[in-house]
Amino acid sequence: EVQLLESGGGLELPGGSLRLSCAASGFTFSSYAMSWVRQAPGKGLEWVSSISAGGGNTYYADSVKGRFTISRDISKNTLFLQMNSLRADDTAVYYCAKSSGSAAAGTGDWFDPWGQGTLVTVSS
């Protein structure tokens, strides 16, 4: 069974940093692109970032570009999201999701499955 388990969320001050992790199991981690998607309180889903299967290609939403970095450790079957210069509008539940393909944000891909999410709260 494919499983994704996020961790690393919590309360952080504006301007601070957090590192999210997503432990993957039940599939060949090195064969699939991975993504982060977030949901702010009372809002809809927002794609944040994607990384290719091999880790060489990455894409970011404009709202996080230059502040967030996606990476993966294939030896540990783990996806990361380094979040710097956090802002109040970064407050959200962050989900990791497995892509149906190997290219980062590939045309025609979909997210399946998703993790349960980890809550990030940015507040003073």
Added chain:
Amino acid sequence: DIQMTQSPSSLSASVGDRVTITCRASQSISSYLNWYQHKPGRAPKILISAASSLQSGVPSRFSGSGSGTDFTLTISSLQPEDFATYYCQQSYSTPYTFGQGTKLEIK
């Protein structure tokens, strides 16, 4: 960026009803349109990919159609477990974008 607009934003319906949710893209996205179901506190779940391909394990009462800019998700006979929020998502180009969601509530 491609804007995805769903309608309605919310919908009240009864068990056994037939329900249709629409999703419109701001430009043609061919058939690169996915539908997800999201329940509070749970992981979102893929229902349909490529506009009309039912994912494994998803009940056949769910169906999708459309291409270009206009798409629909239909639930032929609502079941109690179907009350949730539904999102469309385009994977034609980055940034991937989602519709604002349609909250399906029990009448």
